[in-house]
């Protein structure tokens with residue numbers, strides 16, 4: 001999670017599979033946030049720009065940042081003229097204090113090794129009275145394929161020690177702690193909402209699972225036999241759900257919206 005090159009290698013898969021899914025959460029998260037042509041918006045750990053593109057479509061002046069040069073290049077290539085993209089570590093933003101009206105990090109800061117520093121950096125660059133939007137997953141195992149695989153492995157192979165999840169993810173999945181950590185970072189009165197969308201897992205990926213899931217520790221840790229069992233279980237669940245080409249995986253995010261404290 002902490003290696004920009006790893007994220008660089010994920011770009012094609014991320015854009016095809018994860019981005020259309022995370023975009024749904026970004027749209028929901030920003031629906032009630034006042035963003036227009038005069039708004040200066042920062043997206044931290046932008047990925048392919050899910051939140052940045054939503055804000056840019058509303059006319060805002062947007063800076064999309066990520067530590068993966070490949071992700072940043074991709075956003076720069078697809079973004080409109082009012083969206084700039086720069087390589088930046090979210091734990092040490094090269095941005096002056098109070099520069100942005102709205103700061104966003106959807107499923108980004110929660111992954112940082114020093115996620116508290118990431119939250120403080122987000123607060124530092126938000127103008128006093130400005131708005132921060134933070135997205136995390138509600139389930140300890142995250143969302144989408146990771147969530148499904150965790151469920152399957154816990155049931156079918158309870159003896160397996162599963163990969164540990166980042167500390168920020170396990171801490172911020174608790175709404176009370178999410179609220180406390182945002183206040184400690186410099187925000188006030190965070191409002192937290194739950195948003196659920198289905199991740200549509202395409203069953204054809206099982207034909208080429210090693211390539212497509214090859215960067216997921218929950219997959220790469222499995223023996224060939226365990227992979228076959230997991231794939232069979234995914235197909236069984238799709239049969240049970242009555243779906244042909246996809247298995248919907250309901251995934252819930254916590255979305256916190258807070259104001260930067262003035263003093």
Ligand SMILES: C[S@@+](CC[C@H](N)C(=O)[O-])C[C@H]1O[C@@H](n2cnc3c(N)ncnc32)[C@H](O)[C@@H]1O
Pocket residue numbers: 001002004007018019022023026044045046047048049050051065066067068071088089090091105106107108111112
């Ligand atoms: C799960 S993706 C989320 C991307 C996007 N916000 C979305 O909603 O689709 C996590 C992103 O965090 C980025 N990232 C991870 N650690 C980072 C860090 N320390 N600084 C900046 N970006 C980071 C990764 O490169 C990746 O693009």
